[in-house]
Amino acid sequence: MSWEVLIRWLPSFADAAWLTLQLVGISVIAGLIFAIPLGIARSSRKFSIRALPYAYIFFFRGTPLLVQLFLVYYGLAQFDAVRQSALWPYLRDPYWCAIITMTMHTAAYIAEIIRGAIQNVPPGEIEAARALGMSRSQALWHIILPRAMRIGLPAYSNEVILMLKASALASTITLLELTGMARKIAARTYLHEEMFLTAGLIYLIIAFVLMQGFKLLERWLRVDACQGR
Amino acid sequence: MIPDLHGFGPALVAGTWMTIQLALTSLALGLVLGLLGALAKTSPFAVLRWLGGTYSTIVRGVPELLWVLLIYFGTINLVRWVGGLAGIDNLALSPFTAGTIALGLCFGAYATEVFRGALLAIPTGHREAGLALGLSKHHIFLRLILPQMWRLALPGLGNLFMILMKDTALVSVIGLEEIMRRSQIAVTASKEPFTFYLVAAFIYLCLTVVAMIGMHFLERRAGRGFVRSAA
Numbered sequence: 477m478s479w480e481v482l483i484r485w486l487p488s489f490a491d492a493a494w495l496t497l498q499l500v501g502i503s504v505i506a507g508l509i510f511a512i513p514l515g516i517a518r519s520s521r522k523f524s525i526r527a528l529p530y531a532y533i534f535f536f537r538g539t540p541l542l543v544q545l546f547l548v549y550y551g552l553a554q555f556d557a558v559r560q561s562a563l564w565p566y567l568r569d570p571y572w573c574a575i576i577t578m579t580m581h582t583a584a585y586i587a588e589i590i591r592g593a594i595q596n597v598p599p600g601e602i603e604a605a606r607a608l609g610m611s612r613s614q615a616l617w618h619i620i621l622p623r624a625m626r627i628g629l630p631a632y633s634n635e636v637i638l639m640l641k642a643s644a645l646a647s648t649i650t651l652l653e654l655t656g657m658a659r660k661i662a663a664r665t666y667l668h669e670e671m672f673l674t675a676g677l678i679y680l681i682i683a684f685v686l687m688q689g690f691k692l693l694e695r696w697l698r699v700d701a702c703q704g705r
Numbered sequence: 706m707i708p709d710l711h712g713f714g715p716a717l718v719a720g721t722w723m724t725i726q727l728a729l730t731s732l733a734l735g736l737v738l739g740l741l742g743a744l745a746k747t748s749p750f751a752v753l754r755w756l757g758g759t760y761s762t763i764v765r766g767v768p769e770l771l772w773v774l775l776i777y778f779g780t781i782n783l784v785r786w787v788g789g790l791a792g793i794d795n796l797a798l799s800p801f802t803a804g805t806i807a808l809g810l811c812f813g814a815y816a817t818e819v820f821r822g823a824l825l826a827i828p829t830g831h832r833e834a835g836l837a838l839g840l841s842k843h844h845i846f847l848r849l850i851l852p853q854m855w856r857l858a859l860p861g862l863g864n865l866f867m868i869l870m871k872d873t874a875l876v877s878v879i880g881l882e883e884i885m886r887r888s889q890i891a892v893t894a895s896k897e898p899f900t901f902y903l904v905a906a907f908i909y910l911c912l913t914v915v916a917m918i919g920m921h922f923l924e925r926r927a928g929r930g931f932v933r934s935a936a
Contacts (some may be wrong), residue, residue, distance in 0.1 A: 538913040539906040540874035542885060547906065550892065551899035637766075644768035648878060655771050662778065669782070672775040676767040683766045 482670060485661050492657035493678050499643045499653060503578035504636050510583040515590025516616075529587060536584030541645050544581055549573040549649040574646040582639050589635065593628030594620060626699045633690035637683050644679075654678055708900050713891040720887035721908055727804055727873045727883060732866060734809030739816025746821050757817060764814035770875050772811055777803035777879040804876035812869050819861035823854040856927040863920035870912055884908055 518529040536544065552558045552567055566572040597620050605615040647656030658675035662668045694700070710717070745757030764772070777798060788796025798806075827850055835845035877885035888905040892898045 535906070535910070538910045540871040540885075540909055542874040542877070543902055543906045543909060546885075546889075547899065547902045551902045554897055554899040641768035644770040645875075647770070655768060655774070658771070659774065668778040669775075669780075672771060672779050676771055676775065679768060679771070680763065680766040 478667065478670065481665055481667060482674060485665075485671075488657055488661065489654070489674060489678060492652055492654045492675075493682065495651065496640070496643050496653040497682070499574055499578060499646055499651075500636070500640050502575050503582055503643075504586075504639050506575075506579045507582035507586050507639075508632070510579060511586035511590055512621075514583060514587035515594065518587055519591045519594045533584045533587055536581050537588070541577070541581050541642050542648060545574065545577045545645060545649055548577045570646070570649045570651050573649060574643075574651055578639065578642065578646075581642070582635060585635050585638075586632065589628045589631045590624060592631070593624035596627050597623045626697055629690070629694055629697065629699055633687070633694075636686060636690070640679065640683055640686065708904060710901075710904070711891065711895045711897075713887070713895070713901070716887045716891065717884065717904065717908065720882060720884040721912070723801075723881065724870075724873050724883040724912070727801065727808070727876060727881070728866075728870050730805045731808035731812060731869060731873070734805060735812025735816055735865075735869070736862075738809060738813025739820050742813060742817030743820030743824055746817060747824055761814045761817040764810055769807070769811050769872050770878065772807040773804060773875050773879060776807045776810075800876060800879045800881035803879060804873070804881055808869055808872055808876070811872065812865055815865050815868075816858075816862060819858050819865065820854065822861070823857035824850070826857050827853050856931070859920070859924050859927050863916075863924070866920070867913055867916060870916060871909065874909070 514529045514532065517525050518533065520526050548567070549570060558564065558567060567576075601619055601623065602615055605619040606612075610618065643653060644655040646653050647659060650656070652660060654675045658671045662671040665671070742757045742760055745753040746761070748754060748757075777800065780798065780803075784796055784798055788794065831849050831853070832845055835849050840848070873883060874885045877883055877889065880886065884905050888901045891901045895901065
């Protein structure tokens with residue numbers, strides 16, 4: 477292993493790791509915000525409300541993220557209307573394309589997590605809230621959602637780790653995040669094993685730190701104490 | 706509504722066939738690796754437990770795309786050296802082999818956990834019953850444990866297979882001519898990226914639906930004789 481070469485490229489890896497963290501951070505938070513109404517609508521009893529989120533989730537979970545990225549980054553340019561619109565400076569930029577696509581992709585998965593969590597809120601607690609005179613929306617905000625959040629948190633932390641790994645695909649639309657940077661440096665130095673292994677190690681470290689963070693969050697929200705039924 | 710494919714229809718069909726082949730060979734490799742991983746993780750030997758745990762932790766912590774790249778580009782020297790030992794000049798992994806190894810490795814790491822869960826869910830009484838009947842260790846595993854594990858592991862494996870099928874798209878990065886690669890070629894010629902990537906997405910959706918139906922039947926067959934409890 478050639479340590480000098482690796483140390484020389486370490487600042488580039490740090491920049492790349494920062495870009496990876498941005499992509500993952502923004503998309504999982506924006507995805508969560510977008511997924512909450514989607515998940516609530518998905519768990520509705522009325523078919524007319526349930527149908528659209530169902531189709532959205534089916535499409536985004538049934539196709540590879542790579543196809544979705546290419547559809548947004550390369551595909552949208554096919555339409556003149558898009559190229560002349562005010563959004564074109566953003567849709568032309570791989571950074572924004574990656575964030576938009578990853579957000580829409582993860583929102584579909586998070587919406588399913590939220591649906592599962594909402595359906596697993598014990599019905600007795602919702603009935604109790606209604607019996608105490610809370611309105612439907614009050615029960616949703618004060619009882620169902622806080623409760624569902626704690627039920628869904630472990631699955632959400634899994635989804636964040638999956639998105640960390642999915643962010644590697646942003647390298648296919650020319651972004652120099654960890655995988656992209658490793659490919660670029662490997663192509664320049666011919667040190668394929670070393671560069672890919674370094675990138676892999678950084679992913680492992682990030683994943684480890686994220687998992688510990690979620691463990692702390694779970695302890696702070698006292699997820700364990702809520703699970704007793 | 707059938708989009709104009711500019712004569713690339715047969716190429717896309719060939720790509721779909723390549724995707725199916727890749728998914729099934731990776732599945733076979735991944736099932737073997739997963740089973741070995743689960744056996745290692747539940748073995749009485751600490752070394753094997755450590756090995757199984759390290760395998761599933763490390764492989765699951767690194768992106769699939771990085772595994773594909775690492776195995777295709779990162780093993781060039783190693784494979785050439787092995788080829789030299791075997792007396793073959795310029796031995797190299799084909800994109801298909803590299804893709805199969807990478808995807809099989811990732812599937813196996815997740816399958817390790819699924820199989821381990823299934824293994825632990827089988828009552829110890831069954832193993833003891835086998836011992837009391839005088840079956841050998843080998844027979845107990847093959848005739849008693851494995852068939853029951855299949856039923857318990859099937860739902861988890863089904864989910865993993867859906868993920869595997871979508872991950873096959875990553876192998877297009879190293880040039881295997883599957884659906885994505887064929888679509889890219891079609892896009893270069895036709896200048897209609899949205900049309901062709903949408904068609905690719907539709908093919909993947911169809912494959913997912915077929916896999917879901919297949920899983921439904923497999924689960925029903927594996928669960929015959931068992932009453933499904935209502936959720």
